[in-house]
Each structure stands twice: as C-alpha cells, then as structure tokens.
Amino acid sequence: xxxxxxxxxxxxxxxxxxxxxxxxxxxxxxxxxxxxxxxxxxxxxxxxxxxxxxxxxxxxxxxxxxxxxxxxxxxxxxxxxxxxxxxxxxxxxxxxxxxxxxxxxxxxxxxxxxxxxxxxxxxxxxxxxxxxxxxxxxxxxxxxxxxxxxxxxxxxxxxxxxxxxxxxxxxxxxxxxxxxxxxxxxxxxxxxxxxxxxxxxxxxxxxxxxxxxxxxxxxxxxxxxxxxxxxxxxxxxxxxxxxxxxxxxxxxxxxxxxxxxxxxxxxxxxxxxxxxxxxxxxxxxxxxxxxxxxxxxxxxxxxxxxxxxxxxxxxxxxxxxxxxxxxxxxxxxxxxxxxxxxxx
Amino acid sequence: xxxxxxxxxxxxxxxxxxxxxxxxxxxxxxxxxxxxxxxxxxxxxxxxxxxxxxxxxxxxxxxxxxxxxxxxxxxxxxxxxxxxxxxxxxxxxxxxxxxxxxxxxxxxxxxxxxxxxxxxxxxxxxxxxxxxxxxxxxxxxxxxxxxxxxxxxxxxxxxxxxxxxxxxxxxxxxxxxxxxxxxxxxxxxxxxxxxxxxxxxxxxxxxxxxxxxxxxxxxxxxxxxxxxxxxxxxxxxxxxxxxxxxxxxxxxxxxxxxxxxxxxxxxxxxxxxxxxxxxxxxxxxxxxxxxxxxxxxxxxxxxxxxxxxxxxxxxxxxxx
Numbered sequence: 001x002x003x004x005x006x007x008x009x010x011x012x013x014x015x016x017x018x019x020x021x022x023x024x025x026x027x028x029x030x031x032x033x034x035x036x037x038x039x040x041x042x043x044x045x046x047x048x049x050x051x052x053x054x055x056x057x058x059x060x061x062x063x064x065x066x067x068x069x070x071x072x073x074x075x076x077x078x079x080x081x082x083x084x085x086x087x088x089x090x091x092x093x094x095x096x097x098x099x100x101x102x103x104x105x106x107x108x109x110x111x112x113x114x115x116x117x118x119x120x121x122x123x124x125x126x127x128x129x130x131x132x133x134x135x136x137x138x139x140x141x142x143x144x145x146x147x148x149x150x151x152x153x154x155x156x157x158x159x160x161x162x163x164x165x166x167x168x169x170x171x172x173x174x175x176x177x178x179x180x181x182x183x184x185x186x187x188x189x190x191x192x193x194x195x196x197x198x199x200x201x202x203x204x205x206x207x208x209x210x211x212x213x214x215x216x217x218x219x220x221x222x223x224x225x226x227x228x229x230x231x232x233x234x235x236x237x238x239x240x241x242x243x244x245x246x247x248x249x250x251x252x253x254x255x256x257x258x259x260x261x262x263x264x265x266x267x268x269x270x271x272x273x274x275x276x277x278x279x280x281x282x283x284x285x286x287x288x289x290x291x292x293x294x295x296x297x298x299x300x301x302x303x304x305x306x307x308x309x310x311x312x313x314x315x316x317x318x319x320x321x322x323x324x325x326x327x328x329x330x331x332x333x334x335x336x337x338x339x340x341x342x343x344x
Numbered sequence: 345x346x347x348x349x350x351x352x353x354x355x356x357x358x359x360x361x362x363x364x365x366x367x368x369x370x371x372x373x374x375x376x377x378x379x380x381x382x383x384x385x386x387x388x389x390x391x392x393x394x395x396x397x398x399x400x401x402x403x404x405x406x407x408x409x410x411x412x413x414x415x416x417x418x419x420x421x422x423x424x425x426x427x428x429x430x431x432x433x434x435x436x437x438x439x440x441x442x443x444x445x446x447x448x449x450x451x452x453x454x455x456x457x458x459x460x461x462x463x464x465x466x467x468x469x470x471x472x473x474x475x476x477x478x479x480x481x482x483x484x485x486x487x488x489x490x491x492x493x494x495x496x497x498x499x500x501x502x503x504x505x506x507x508x509x510x511x512x513x514x515x516x517x518x519x520x521x522x523x524x525x526x527x528x529x530x531x532x533x534x535x536x537x538x539x540x541x542x543x544x545x546x547x548x549x550x551x552x553x554x555x556x557x558x559x560x561x562x563x564x565x566x567x568x569x570x571x572x573x574x575x576x577x578x579x580x581x582x583x584x585x586x587x588x589x590x591x592x593x594x595x596x597x598x599x600x601x602x603x604x605x606x607x608x609x610x611x612x613x614x615x616x617x618x619x620x621x622x623x624x625x626x627x628x629x630x631x632x633x634x635x636x637x638x639x640x641x642x643x644x645x646x647x648x649x650x651x652x653x654x655x656x657x658x659x660x661x662x663x664x
Contacts, residue, residue: 052630081630084583085483085573090386094624097379111485112573115496123378178480 059344063289152188167199175237216243235261404601405460446559495572534601
C-alpha cells in the first residue's frame with residue numbers, strides 16, 4: 001500500500017512537472033464546428049438573467065416565455081440562484097453543452113464572463129447581452145432597456161413637474177455609490193437640472209442607501225429633519241424610492257415634498273395611492289425579455305435589427321451607430337392611475 | 345456479521361458510478377466531450393475548497409472564512425498582475441496573503457482557544473470588509489494571457505490543467521492525512537482533544553497547521569477561479585461556502601470531527617458536479633436542482649446515521 005501510494009505520488013509529481021512546460025497547448029481541437037441539427041430545427045435561445053427568483057427577473061422571464069411561444073422558438077430561461085459570477089459562468093458552460101443557437105446574458109460581472117463567452121463564440125453560438133452590457137468586443141448585440149442619458153434627464157424633468165416649481169432644494173438618494181448604471185443616470189439628471197433649471201439647489205451629495213428600503217427610509221427622515229425647506233427627492237435603485245416614500249408618508253409631507261424614483265409598480269402602488277410617491281419611472285422588464293428573444297431569433301436567422309424597426313408588442317426600437325446597441329424605447333411612468341395594470 | 349460489507353466511501357463511489365452511468369445513458373449530451381470537459385473545468389475549484397473544509401471539519405472545527413480567504417488572495421493576485429508584476433511573483437504573493445489569513449484564524453483558534461465557528465465567522469466579516477475597502481465592490485481584472493491558461497488551458501491538448509492541479513493536491517492531502525504524524529494527530533484531535541494533549545501531542549501546533557493548510561488550498565482554488573473568470577471580486581465563489589461543507593459531510597466526514605477521508609470528499613464533489621451539470625442539461629430549473637441536492641444530502645446523512653446506530657447496537661449485542 002505504502003509503495004503504491006509512493007508510486008502514485010511520484011507519477012503525479014512527474015506529470016505536474018511536465019505540465020509546467022507544455023501547458024501552452026490550449027483548445028481541444030475537438031470543436032466540431034456547427035452542431036448537427038440535434039433532432040428538431042427549432043432555434044434554441046438561452047436567456048440568462050443575473051439571478052433568478054427576484055421580481056424584476058421573474059417579470060422578464062414572463063416576456064421571454066411569451067416570446068418563445070409566439071415566435072415559435074425554443075427558449076431556455078435559466079440563471080444562478082445567487083448573484084455570484086462563478087455560478088453564472090457554470091450556467092453558461094452548461095448551456096454551451098446543450099448546443100443552443102443564441103445565448104443572451106445579463107452579466108453580474110462583465111469581466112468574469114469574457115472567457116466563457118469567448119468559448120461560446122468559438123463553438124459557433126451567437127452571443128448577445130441584455131439588461132446589463134457584457135464585453136462589447138464579444139457580443140453581436142447589446143439590448144438596453146433605455147437610453148441612460150435620456151432616462152436620467154426624464155427623471156429630473158418629472159421631479160420638476162411634480163414639485164410644481166422651478167426652484168427649491170432637492171436631494172438625491174442612490175442604491176450604492178459605486179453602481180455604474182445608477183451613477184450614469186444621476187449624472188444625466190444633474191446635467192438636466194444644471195442646464196435647464198438653475199434655480200434648483202442640491203442640498204447635499206448623493207446619499208447611499210445600500211440597496212435597502214430600511215436605510216432609505218432612515219436617511220429620508222434625517223434629510224427632512226436637517227433640511228426643512230426640502231421640496232423634492234430623486235431616488236435611484238428600486239428599493240430607495242419606497243423607503244423615501246415610506247418616510248414621507250409617515251411624516252404626512254405628501255404635499256410638501258415631491259418624490260420620484262425608479263421602482264416597480266406593484267411595490268410602489270401603496271405609496272402612489274396617497275401621493276407620498278409621486279411617480280415611479282422604470283421600463284417594463286417583460287417587454288425587455290420579449291425584445292431580447294425577438295432580436296435573438298432574428299440574429300439566428302441572419303437578420304440584424306434596424307433603427308426605428310417596429311417590434312410587435314414592444315414598439316419602435318432605436319439602434320445606435322455602432323450597429324450593436326439597441327435601445328428598447330422611452331421609460332414608462334407608473335402613476336396612481338396605471339400602477340394596478342402591471343403585475344410585476 | 346464481521347465482514348463489514350463496504351466502507352462509507354466505497355458505497356459513495358458506487359453511487360457516483362451509478363449516477364454517471366445513468367446520466368450518460370439517459371441525458372443527451374452528457375457523455376460528450378464538451379460536457380465532460382466542462383465538468384472537469386468546473387470541479388477543481390470546488391473540490392479544493394471542499395478538501396480544505398474537510399480537513400478543518402476533521403479536527404471538529406469549521407472554517408466559514410474560507411471563500412473570503414480565496415477572494416482575498418485572488419484580489420492580491422489581481423492587483424499584483426494589473427500593476428505589471430510577473431505572474432509567478434503575483435501567485436506567490438497571493439498564496440502568502442492566503443496563508444496570512446490562515447495564520448490569523450490559526451492563531452486565535454489554537455493559541456487563544458476561541459471556538460472555530462466564532463473565530464471564522466469574525467474573520468469572514470473582517471476579510472470581506474478588507475476586500476470591499478480595497479476594491480470598492482467592483483471587480484479587478486487585467487490578467488496576463490498565460491495566467492488565464494491555468495484555469496482554461498489543456499494539458500497536452502486533452503486534460504484540463506486545473507484538474508491535474510486538483511488531483512495533485514488531493515493526493516498530497518491524502519498522503520499527509522494518512523501517512524504522516526501530523527495527519528494522525530489531526531484525526532486524534534478531532535475525536536478527543538484532551539486525550540490527545542495528554543498523549544504528548546502539541547495540539548495547538550497541529551491546529552495551526554490545519555488552518556494554514558486549509559488557507560493554502562483556498563489560495564490555490566482562488567488561483568484557478570481568478571484565472572477561469574478573468575477577474576477577482578469580493579464575492580468570488582461565495583456560493584461555495586456552504587456547498588463545501590455539504591460536500592465534506594456527504595463524503596462521510598464526521599461533523600463532530602475525528603473521521604473523514606479525502607476520497608469520500610472527492611466522490612461527493614463528483615456527485616454534486618454531475619448532478620448540477622446533468623440536471624442543467626436536462627433543463628431542470630435551478631431552484632429544483634437545489635431542492636434535489638438538499639434531499640440527497642439529507643437522505644445520505646440519515647442513512648449514515650441509521651447505519652451507525654445499527655452497527656453500534658450489533659456491537660453491543662455481540663459484546664453482551
């Protein structure tokens with residue numbers, strides 16, 4: 001036994017030493033080009049969200065499934081159960097083994113997906129991203145829900161509208177200080193204010209709420225106390241508007257302070273009802289899912305989208321000059337009147 | 345009654361084999377080059393963390409900070425490489441950072457004697473905080489081409505390099521546990537620390553080495569992960585934490601310590617890997633995969649427990 005183990009250990013040692021010199025040999029050479037039909041000829045499209053089981057991505061799943069039925073393609077909607085990049089890579093690797101035609105992914109961490117997306121591309125799979133951009137050198141298409149710049153400006157404009165005045169003190173709440181998409185929106189909103197409404201004064205730097213409603217609630221209470229003349233709050237990230245509205249509701253300041261933010265309609269309905277939240281502005285995730293599948297199908301058939309193309313159920317889309325970035329359309333305003341019509 | 349049928353490990357090995365055969369037969373695409381390669385690429389990082397966890401559990405402890413140790417050394421490697429240091433230096437620094445984390449755990453547990461679950465819970469939060477303050481939550485990238493071969497390259501064009509690294513460390517761990525004085529002390533401490541101390545073993549030194557060794561395995565896992573995912577981040581591989589405990593326990597390791605084998609843990613890791621890949625290939629939704637893994641884990645543990653009880657009873661009746 002001892003001899004055997006010794007032998008085994010030395011064999012491994014030798015192998016591992018050899019590995020040191022020959023490891024440059026990459027790629028199996030066994031990539032068999034295109035897959036061979038695999039039974040039926042239906043196009044197989046895989047849509048991978050950041051994680052599954054949260055309201056936002058459940059809503060987009062509905063759109064994906066619906067599109068699969070209507071457009072006659074096989075869709076797979078699968079993702080990690082935690083927002084862990086390692087898990088997401090595994091999901092994609094397993095999808096590659098399933099010989100899908102298109103993979104559309106919303107990366108948790110764009111850099112960590114680069115190697116596996118490269119692998120997918122080498123196997124002849126069409127790679128695109130949706131919701132959040134991946135490595136742009138690898139994707140054929142990048143489906144965005146909104147034009148970030150226009151979105152930020154729209155939120156700022158809505159706030160001014162709801163305040164009913166073009167001057168006064170306002171504050172900005174955000175999910176996290178380092179969240180790239182939130183920062184883009186906030187910068188755009190600030191630009192809009194600086195350019196068109198010089199009378200608006202930002203009382204303090206953007207305030208981080210850790211993507212938590214409870215924190216947003218607490219911070220809003222502090223804000224209201226420290227700045228009695230505060231007239232408006234812009235809240236970015238989906239929990240932040242809810243927390244802010246909760247504080248406003250509790251203090252009975254509905255008529256004095258306007259709150260606008262980026263929240264899902266079902267969550268915000270109770271606050272929209274009494275005006276503690278004036279308007280929630282977001283896109284419709286189910287439409288985004290639908291659009292992703294529709295564009296994926298077109299790509300698999302060799303068709304590129306066009307600027308201004310009308311997609312059934314979604315509307316006119318916008319294609320940027322790079323030929324990759326697709327914008328779904330303008331954001332949707334969820335108000336007291338229409339919030340009940342949505343089920344996400 | 346004497347010829348005790350099979351050990352826990354060989355039963356588990358048999359289960360692994362059966363699962364493999366069934367899946368190859370019934371799941372299209374499972375027994376294909378691409379999927380087999382996938383599994384070999386996915387297994388090493390998880391396997392190394394499970395082995396590290398197994399050793400710690402054998403001493404009756406647990407290491408909750410293990411994935412953050414991995415993330416910590418991953419971030420160190422990423423930082424070194426993105427600042428232009430050569431690959432080898434970066435890797436060595438990464439391992440040293442990992443060992444330093446293990447040293448903190450080891451010192452507090454072995455020298456001061458605080459219970460491992462509390463210490464590693466604390467260091468888990470500590471390491472997470474340190475990484476967050478360094479990276480501000482974003483991921484660090486910028487590895488060299490050759491570095492990415494560690495996790496993505498093939499040896500001789502057939503076998504993934506990472507699985508060879510894993511096999512090497514699995515054998516090393518097996519030999520260390522079974523053939524060295526240190527290995528025997530590890531088992532002894534796990535079953536009865538007081539008796540071990542009085543039989544002349546330096547408990548604290550043995551424990552210190554256990555946590556250092558676990559940290560080193562975590563650092564190796566982190567090298568494979570960062571190379572595979574081309575980035576380092578605070579929650580890199582965080583989902584492996586509880587999975588590695590599950591794999592160790594499924595592999596027959598006694599959660600109170602004193603028993604546990606490398607081969608059992610490896611079988612368990614292989615079973616987990618096959619289930620995850622196989623069920624994904626079938627298109628079973630992820631939450632259901634989790635449910636099935638949970639059910640399997642509980643079933644095996646209950647079976648082991650019942651089997652242990654029956655054997656105990658038999659021994660008692662035999663003695664009486």
